[in-house]
Amino acid sequence: MPINRYMKLALLALMLWQIAAPVAAxxxxxxxxxxxxxxxxxxxxxFRSASDFENNKARLKQIIFPRFDFSEMARRSLGSYWSGLxxxxxxxxxxxxxxxxxxxxxxxxxxxxxxxxxxxxxxxxNFAEVDTEVLNSRGDGTPITYKLHLxxxxxxxxxxxxxxxxxxxxYRSQFSRILQTASMDELMRRLREKASAQTS
Numbered sequence: 001m002p003i004n005r006y007m008k009l010a011l012l013a014l015m016l017w018q019i020a021a022p023v024a025a026x027x028x029x030x031x032x033x034x035x036x037x038x039x040x041x042x043x044x045x046x047f048r049s050a051s052d053f054e055n056n057k058a059r060l061k062q063i064i065f066p067r068f069d070f071s072e073m074a075r076r077s078l079g080s081y082w083s084g085l086x087x088x089x090x091x092x093x094x095x096x097x098x099x100x101x102x103x104x105x106x107x108x109x110x111x112x113x114x115x116x117x118x119x120x121x122x123x124x125x126n127f128a129e130v131d132t133e134v135l136n137s138r139g140d141g142t143p144i145t146y147k148l149h150l151x152x153x154x155x156x157x158x159x160x161x162x163x164x165x166x167x168x169x170x171y172r173s174q175f176s177r178i179l180q181t182a183s184m185d186e187l188m189r190r191l192r193e194k195a196s197a198q199t200s
Contacts, residue, residue: 029128029148029155030121036067044108053109060108061101069149069156070097076158077171081179088184095188095195102195117141126150 040063043056074096075082085092118132128148133141145161159168178187 028121029123029146030118030130032155033067033130033146033148033157036063039063040108050109057105061105064104064108065101066154067157068100069151069158070100072149072156072158073100073168073171076168078175079172081175081184085184088188092184092188095191098195099191102198106198128155 040060043060043063044053047053047056071093074093077096078085078092082089117135118130120129120131122129126149128150130146130148132144132146134144135141142163144163146157147159147161148155148157150156159166161167175187178190
């Protein structure tokens with residue numbers, strides 16, 4: 001699935017959030033994202049070798065993944081096929097989360113000090129969007145917008161728009177193509193296989 005570039009850019013943007021206020025004071029979507037990623041950066045600043053990343057994977061997961069709503073991302077990515085799971089919702093969600101987490105951790109391991117700027121924050125009731133831009137070493141920018149919704153007082157990411165391409169729409173297109181000729185079991189097998197390949 002050709003999404004590694006999108007995963008990397010999405011996570012790099014999240015990693016580069018900065019905030020001075022403590023987590024408890026964060027209220028807006030931007031503030032909550034910033035607070036989460038400041039904790040991530042505090043960990044990654046201590047890394048001196050590849051083994052440091054490997055040794056801190058569990059710690060990083062505990063910080064990063066509560067900021068994502070993988071259940072909502074999975075449902076939106078599967079689209080109309082979700083209603084046809086017929087009791088396999090939990091199995092699909094488990095496969096999707098395994099795949100998404102592996103992709104994000106793979107992206108985090110490739111962080112090389114990219115810079116970012118962030119701008120507009122738009123809130124509409126329980127939904128929000130936050131704009132950012134990731135800058136490479138040449139100063140070229142890639143626009144990234146995070147889509148979030150409010151879940152029990154926490155703003156959680158359910159989609160990422162990278163250079164006008166939706167991560168969820170990308171997933172949905174790929175999953176739909178697979179399911180046109182293969183079963184749901186086959187799709188889940190491929191997700192688990194992809195996850196294993198990224199963690200090996």
